Amino acid sequence: MEKYSVIGKRLPRLDSVAKVTGDAKYAGDFFLPGMLHGKILRSTVPHAKILNIDTSRAEKLPGVRAVATGKDISDIPHGFIRAAPAPFFLRDKFSLAKEKVRFIGDEIAAVAAVDEDTAMEALDLIKVDYEELPAYFSPQESMALDAVRIHDHAESNVSVVISFHLGNIEQGFAESDFVFEDNYSTQYILASYIEPHAAVADFSQSGNVTLWLSTQTPFYDRTNIAETLGIPESKVRVIKPPVGGGFGAKTETHTLFTASAVLSRKAGRPVKIIYSREEEFTSTAHRHGVTVNHKIGVKKDGTIKAVDSKFFADGGAYNSHSAISMFIMGTLQNGPYNMGSFKYEGIRVYTNKPFAGGVRGHGAIQPRFVIETMMDSISEKLDIDPIEIRKMNAVKAGQTTISKFKIRSCGHTEALDKAVEEIGWKDKWRKLPDGKGVGLASMFFASGAAFSFFYDNPPSFSGVKINAETDGNFTLFTGTSDIGQGSETTLAQIAAEELGVGLNKISVIASDTATTPLDMGSYSSRVTVFGGGAAKIAAYNMKMKLFDIAADMLEANKDDLEAKNERIYVKGTPEKSVSIADTVIGYYNKMKEHLTSSGDYNPPADVGGEMRLDLGEVNISPTFSFGTHATEVDVDKETGEVKVQKIAAAHDCGFAINPMAVEGQIEGSIQMTFGQALLEDYRMEKGWSITNSFIDYKMATSEDMPYIKPIIVESIDSEGPFGAKEASEGTNVATIPSIANAIYDAVGIRMKDLPITPEKILRALEKKEGGK
């Protein structure tokens, strides 16, 4: 008999029909009576003091109902890190500029009018007087001695510095037989969800405001909106309807969220704001572009002894996740290999550009590109098989790394073996004709951040409540945010399995700050372990309440009961059972109260703790995923074109609650990093965003995508629900280096600067050939 009846199954998502038929209502689909349309006035200069904003003409334009500026909001700035010790607590962004603008696209004013055209016209009537300041478009320019400060608090325009040292690096290098050193760079990229940001705000006469937001962190938005409006948090209700992708950028409380509420309060009518695609490009959070200097010391036999890593990140105009971004770019280098000793310095610099925040694969994409490419060079130089060198240095289950990560389960070796087998490594590596090659790269990732960097005293990291209905159905309330990954289905599957009912017996009510328990949001690949963990506990608690009643009804011992097939049985005596529906009714009759349960997930004691980002020795996550990508490419040596033929992507997700969903995550996430590897190039010129649409920003189309073979590896984790770990951000972390390494195998050039465009390949090939 199969162990499970609902989990481990390839089940279609609960929302699939609604999405496919167009029935799903996204934030932008909401229309309320009397609703106004809002637009944002953005800076056209990269850096300036605002001397005066004259909105009088805009206010007089017929059809305009409200105009808001920095004067209409509180003095509390926002940013992703709200609860952390100084110097990491640095919230520096106002929804509407107070005194300065810091990039082209920075928000200055907002207008609500009877229609979009009128709102646009009103923007033209707002007069802003600037005193322009020198502007800087690269960290180097920003840090120049004579540069003016973009923020008063930031000396040399450094937004944050994170540095730590694990083990003894001097000794590590001294013990090394070889030291490899190299420089790399990665580009700014856009998260590129298909649904642009949307907000509908309805500020009622009673002083409560309800918002429908396209977000991945409704609870954080609630706090930010309350703080910006200067009203108690409990007066703000944020509802997250279905979301068409967020990929990290929607963890920011972008200005439309707060501005729609401010405008609604002023106008006394609901206000809708939807960002244009251009606004998405010019004014929302991007992935950090970095330049890296990396040194790895190894023994002759391939053992890594020391890593010295310097990251220099272009942070753009505001802090956003800053300290976390820089911290994880360092700490997430401590796996899947033991580094021996490790030193890291991550410097994030303000520039007059759209700010960088957290984007899928946050903090892992950049260092992984560097490390895995270097591992390839090292294995070549030492003449060790690239598979072997990865295995010999790999962390193992049960081990604690020098960064204090507790490795509870580890499917790295299995993932590696399966990926290379699928690509046909043995017959292909170094054996394919010139222009064809295979490459591989491994990775690991956190399953959720074990810090509360937003709330000082949250009730828990994630909460779930379950109501039992007399028809044998359950309603599950979760604060987690399904932004397209299918997490509502995952939580429902977990609860259904625990309760012994089918998936169709669980209805999910999610992401409504007024009715669902607090959850931190969808980021750091946390939802399955944290939200799923809470769902499992809540379902278990519900089951125990049902068992109490059923034990009476069946005249059996509670410990002898089991729930399956929508009934409660006495184990080993199948004829003794009672339906769950009858048990619920029995509960009502006996207890005279509603039957509800709740569950809260908090990371175990050996995880998290004080958020000391200056220490590298902190266990950041309850558990870690592992994986390997093996990739085959064709390189056209005359044009430099790279055709990725296949990516075999093996991912250790602990246990696949829904294998179809895991495969979807693997394939979908590779679309992102495939694009970052080869195509996506956000261009700016003197602070002006040039790539403002998908015709110019080359996100991969379905025709560009290679054949992806997702391979699920299950290591059955001791912490995650039913052994599950993340399958959300880690799934694409190895893509870029696996492509870069395959290019090396094909044509013998090391690409160290993203994106790897045909032009760069051709230049590198000419250089190589010229050198011969």
Place this chain on the structure above:
Amino acid sequence: MRLPKFEYLEPKNVKEITSLLKKNEDAILIAGGTDILPKMKQRIVTPKYVINITKIEDLKKIEFAEKKGLTLGSLATLDNISKSKPVIEKFTALAQAAGRVASPQLRNMGTIGGNISIESMCMYFNQSHEWRKGRPHLCFKLGGDRCFVAKGSKDCLALFQADTPPALIALGAQVTIVGATGKEKIINIEDFYTQKSKKVNILKPTDFVKQIHIPTPPKGTKSCYLKMAQRAAIDYPIAGAAACITVSGGKCKNAGIAVTAVGSGPLRLKEAEEVLIGNSITDELIEKAADAAYEKVRPMPHFNISAWYKRKLIRVLVKRSIKQACSKAK
């Protein structure tokens, strides 16, 4: 982004197109709309009148007869052209070029008349109204005094990137233009282009393209269009090259070679053609023709693509398109 306000007109026949164009100043023709609608949303064009010609069935035809050659109504869609049997067989380069434009959806809507008539593009110009209006200076194309692409340039250098024109040039196509008086004028497609970025074709506001005609190529003729773009779909060419080669008695009797996305218009490369004509085609000769093409083109950089790379690509694409054409021509 929303469309600006305009008045909508719908001629029922070819004659009505001319009369509407004559009557209404500041009017624009719309065929598939795939090019013009985004430009209207960006307020690059804000016509008072939009004349939708797609109701005229006569202009949608694709007709082929051995004696008469191929006639494409200006409203023939790129998708239909790319899938038409005679086009695939006798005018391969055109089928390939039409089949590589944009994406399936856009090819379903996009027409050949629209494709040859699209304007040049530039990253400083093909932006929204909000974006352009915020910029501190205007460039030539907006009546300003400078070009952002090349400092010191005296003229606009926007890039012409349509896919089908080089194929049409290589195949020796002719364009039928109807003017203000209703009179038809037939010109070689090469002469349709001005090689000026500010206004790439010779059409006057009262003109429109009625059809395109290509004579049946002589026996032993094969053609090929190759495009290199950053993406496999929804992408203009970084460079595109078409070659049409007639081989008879082991020698190249005729050659048409043209490229796109390297300058202000599609470019016929006579120098490369001359290398081939009269000679038996060998790999060395093809290399020479490709070198001639390389020498001739002087591309402008575009976005993240350098002039250096575009030029390199022209050499490769010209070489490969000749080779592919010849491999079938024998």
